[in-house]
Amino acid sequence: MALFLEPVFQQRIWGGRNLEQFGYDIPTDTTGECWGISAHPHGPNRVINGPYKGETLDQLWKSHRELFGNDSRDTFPLLTKILDANDKLSVQVHPDDDYARQHAGESGKTECWYILDCKEDAEIIYGVDADSKKEVEELIDKQAFDDLFHRVKVKPGDFYYVPAGTVHAIGEGIMILETQQSSDTTYRIYDYDRKDKDGNKRDLHLEESKAVIDVSNKTPNTTPEVTKYGENTYTEFVSNHFFTVGKWEVAESLNYEKPHSYCLISVIEGSGIVEVDGENFDIEKGTHFILTSEDKNITFKGQLTFIVSYS
Template structure:
């Protein structure tokens, strides 16, 4: 039986109300993030069906490893979010595993973005123009941010791989699905001198940022692999040691061959059903679930777009 998850919502200074389009009852006008598949202690999902109903994903991961093929990872490795950038996010960078484990006690944060929607001329910040550490430090110290940050135009359907160490920011008017390592460590470099609800500017992390920025970080785009499988449209966006992320555009029926013991699935458009040996379950835009080792003979049926991921 798939593990269906109750989303966790995070208020953000840059959030809005766009997540309502996913059939969510969001808490306020500054809802920035839906944590759709999360075992992170800052926002663990609750299972809403089956024998584990009422338990958190973190608890199930720790107590019923057989559901996930008895993986070697101590902690659930991935986190799936939908972000509503009603306003631009801070310019930031995330540490890699080695730095994060030494200084923060958790995974590093390599991530990737699937652009669900974007206003006309929307853009992201990706990378820096500095090519050596001294230049980088001087440009940060002297706040030469217009010259330092690189920008890229985006539109719906684009995909961007954002490895740890890459300076980045999601621009205003962009809705994305993010697949990332299960980490909540962010170092802010610049935040447009914004103030929070209490009139305080948010904390910056300039020295940490200088320490983890990767000046060799290259193009934001991967090379997607497109195929037609069983008459359905399949795209693999990225596949590496952190995660594999794929898109299925289904119009009809697909017999899904699970590539790993467990797979994460988010419905980002449309509706339909998923059938396993345990039964048939209705799914729609905004549904998030995990196919576990119990889920054999998986069939999707309907008219919908899925983003799937696995380690």
């Protein structure tokens, strides 16, 4: 049976109310993130249907590994979020697996972004305009951030792969769906001297950032592959040992063959139903669920677009 999940909302200094566009009842005016599919201890989702109703995804991962193809990894590998950057995010970098396990006790954080919506002329920071670690360190020490950060204009439908070590920031007025390794380790480089609700500046992590920045990550480096299946369209954005992420655009009906023993699904447009082994489930923009290894006969019906990922 498919596992439908209750979103977990995270409050952020840069958040807003735009997640209401997905039909969510958000808690505050600074709701920055919807964790749609998460087994991370900072926000595990709760199952809302079927025999496992009420259990959290991290509990299921521990006690019912057969739902996930008996995946042998210690932790659930991925985390799916929707972010509302009502204000610009801090400029940050994430460590790779080796550094994170040594210093943070969890995996590294390679991620990717699908731009759901954005204001005109919105931009992200992606990479650095520097040719060496030494130059990066000098520019950070001088706080010469205008010379350091590389800015890129974005538009709805764009996709960006953000490997660990890439300096990055989501700009003001952007909504994204993020697929990432299940990690919450972030090193801030610059935060625009903002203060939190208590009047304190948020911590920066300059030495850690210097240690993990990869100066070679300067430009987005994926080429989407588009395939038509009758009236339906599949776009594969990225596929590597961290994750495979793609987008299905369903016109009326799609007989879906899972490409992996279990798949993460997030509906980003439209509505319809998904029929799983003869049982129908209503789905709409903002629905998140997992097709488990037990789910065999799957059909999507309706006009809808969803992001699928697996690792």
